[in-house]
Amino acid sequence: MPTMLDVTGLGHRYHSKDGEHVAVDGLTFTVNAGELVCIVGPSGCGKSTLLRSISGLIRPTEGQVRLHGDVVDGVPSDLAVVFQDYSRSLFPWLSVQRNVEFPLKKALGRAERAERARQALEQVGLAGAAGKYPWQLSGGMQQRVAIARALAYRPALLLMDEPFASVDAQTRFELEDLLLRVRREHDTTILLVTHDIDESVYLGDRVVVLSKSPARVVRTLDVDLPAQRDQITTRESEAFVALRSEVARLLHDRPAESDAAGTDSANSSAGASTNGHRVAAKPATAKQSSARATDQASEQASEQDADQAADRGPAKDADRGTDQGADEAATPVKAEAAAAPKAKPHRNGQGGNRNGAKNRNKSGGRGRARR
Template identity: 80%
Template structure:
C-alpha cells in the first residue's frame, strides 16, 4: 500500500508570552491510500495542532508532512477538512447547494459545479434540502452539508477534526455510518481526529493512540473488525470490546478517579494555553498570508 500521507519527526512548539509550549513532541506515522485512520488522544494533547500542520494551516517547527510524496508547504491542492463547528464552518448567507459549490468556483464551470453538488448532496441524503439555508437544518444535517462540501472537492485526503463531537448520540451513529459508506464508495483516504475511544474503534482501519502533552504516538493499532460495521452488532463483538479496552488502558483512563481528575485539570489548563497560542498563531498566519498577497 502506498503512503498517501506521511508525517516524519513532526514537532511543534508555540511561542507564547509566558514561555514556549510544546504541543507535539515527535510524531511519525503514515496513512496508506484508501485507509481510514483515527487519531485518538486526551483532550488538549495537540490533536488539533497535528491536524492544522497536516493541512498546512500552520507550519510545524520541526519535521515534515508530505502528501502523496510532495512536502506540504502551505495548504495543499487536494485536501479537505471537516471541522467540528459546522455552524461556523458553513456560510450562513449561502444555500446548502451554494455552500457545496463555493470551493469549486476556482476550478469548475457553473454547470459542472451544479452537477457535482447535486451528486454529493444526494449521496449524503440531502438532495431535497439543496435550496435551504444552513440554519433551517438540524445540527446533524449541517454537518452532512460540510461533509458533502468536502467530498465534492474530491480531495486525496479528507481530514476531520472531531467531526461528530457536537451532535447528539443518535445522529453521531448515523453520521459515522454515512462516513463509512462514502469512504467505501469514493475510496477516499480519511484521517479522523477524535477523543471518543468507541468512535475511533468503530470507524478506523487503524488507530493512532497519542499520549497527552506533548503529543507522541503511544501505539499504532490495526483494527480487525469485519467489513460492513454495524452500530449494535459491531459494538457488542468481543474484538470491539477488547480493542476498546486496550485503547482506554493506553490512554490511562482507568488509573483511579483522583489521578484522572488531576490529570484532566492539567489537560484543560494546557488546552486553554494552547488554544490561545494557537489563535495567536492562526492570526499571525493570517497576517502573513495577507502581507504575502497584498
Template identity: 65%
Template structure:
C-alpha cells in the same frame, strides 16, 4: 513497496519562536496508506487539533515534514479537505446549502462540473432536497452533513476530520458515523479522523493511533480486526470490538495526566 499517501516525519511544533516555550508536538512520526481510515486518540490537550492544522498546511511546523502523495506540504495543498468540529463556524449562513457545497470549487472547475459535484455530494449525504435551504434552517446533524458534502465535492485524496460529531446528540452521531462509512466506500477516500470517543475510533477505523500527553509523540497503534461493512449493534457486540476498545482505552488512560481516562 508503494509510497504512503500521507507521511509524517519527526513533526514538531512549538508555539514560541526559536524553540522556547511550550512544545506541543515532539517528534511525531507516522504514515497513512491509501484507502485507510485512521483515527487519532489521546488525552485532552495533547495537541490533536494542532496536529491536524499542521497536516492541513494551516499551521507551519517548527520542525519535521509532512508529505502528501510524495510532496512536502508547504501551505494548504491540493488534494486535501478538512471537516471541523464546529459546523456553525465553517458554513456561510447567508449562502444556501448548494452554494456552501460549491464554494471551494469556485475558480477551480467549470460551472457544469461544479453543479454535478455539488448535486452528487448532496445526494451522497441525503440532502439533495434541501439544496435551496439555508444552513440555519437545518438541524445540527444536517449542517454537519453539509460540511461533509462540501469536503466530498473537492474530491480529496485525503479527508481530515477534527472531532466532527462531538457537537451532536448520540443518535445523530451514530447516523453520521454510518453515513461517513458509506461515503468513504462510495468515493474511495482515505480518512484521518480525530476523536475523543474511544468507541467511535474503533467502530470507524481500520487503525487507531494513540498519542501521549503534550509534548506529543505516538505511543502505540492498534489495528482494528473488524470486517466491513459495520453496523451499530452487531459490530459493537463483537468480541473483537470489545477487546480492541479496551486496548485503546487502556492506552489513553496510561497517557493521561494522573492516569485518568480522557
C-alpha cells in the same frame, strides 16, 4: 497500498509571552491510500495542532509532513478538512447548494459545479435541502453539508477534526455510518481525529494512540473488524470490546495484566514510546471491559475541553482565512478557514446573515455579504 501521508518526527512549539509550549513532539506515522486512520488522544494533547500542521495551516517547528511524497509547506490543493464546529464552517449567507459549490469555484464551470454539489448532497442524504440556508438546518444536517462540501471537492485526503463531537449521540451514530458508507463507495482516504475511544475503533482501519501533551505516538493498532460495521452488533462483539479496552489502557497509561510480564504492550504503556509501531489488539478480560465506565466519564470531561479548544483552534485559523477574504478560498481547507462567523447563526436566519455579513465586511469581503 501506497503511502499517501507521511508524518515524520513532527514537532510544534507555540511561543507566547508566557514562554514556549511544546504541543506535539516527534510524531511519526503514515496513512496509506484508501485507509481510514483514527487518531485518538487525551484532551489538549495536540491533536488539532497535528491536523493544522498536516493541512498546512501552521508550519511545524520540527520534522515534516509529506503528501504523495511532497513536503507540505502550504495548504495542499487536494486536501479537505471537516472541523467539529459546523456553525462556524458554513457561510450562513449562502444556500446549502452554494456552500457546497464554493470551493469548486475556481476549478470548475457553473454547470459542473452544480452537478458535483448535487451528487455530494445526495450522498449525504440532503438532496432536498439544496435551496435552504445553513441556519434552517439541524446541527447534524449542517455537518452533513460540511461533509458534502469536502466530498464534492474530491480530495485525495480528507482530514476530520472531531467532526461529530458537536452533535447528539444518535446523530453521531448516523454520521459515523454515513462516513463509512461514503468511504466504501468512493475509496476516500481519511484521517480522523477524535477523543472518543469507541468511535476510533468503530471507524478506523487503524487507530493511532497519542500520549498526553506533548503528543507522541504511544501505539498504532490494527482494527481487525469486518469492513461492514453495525452500531449495535459491532460494538457488542468481543473483538470490538478488546480493541476499545486496549486503546483505553494505552490512553490511561495502564498496562494489561498479561503485559506486566514484559510484553510489547507493557513496554509501550510504561512509557517506552513505539512510534509508528503496529501491534494487534489482545483479547479483553472482564476487568478490562469494566474500564469503559471510567473512560466514558473522562470522555465527557474531554467533550467540554474539546469544545473550548475548537473555539480556539479553527477560529484562530479562520481569522487568518477571513483576513484573506472568502473569495480567495480555493480549497475546502481555506473555505473552512474563511467562513467562520464569530457568533453562532441564529435559527431565524436574521442573526446568522447579519453576523456573517458583518465579519465579511470587516475582513474586506465583497458582494456575497449583501445576500
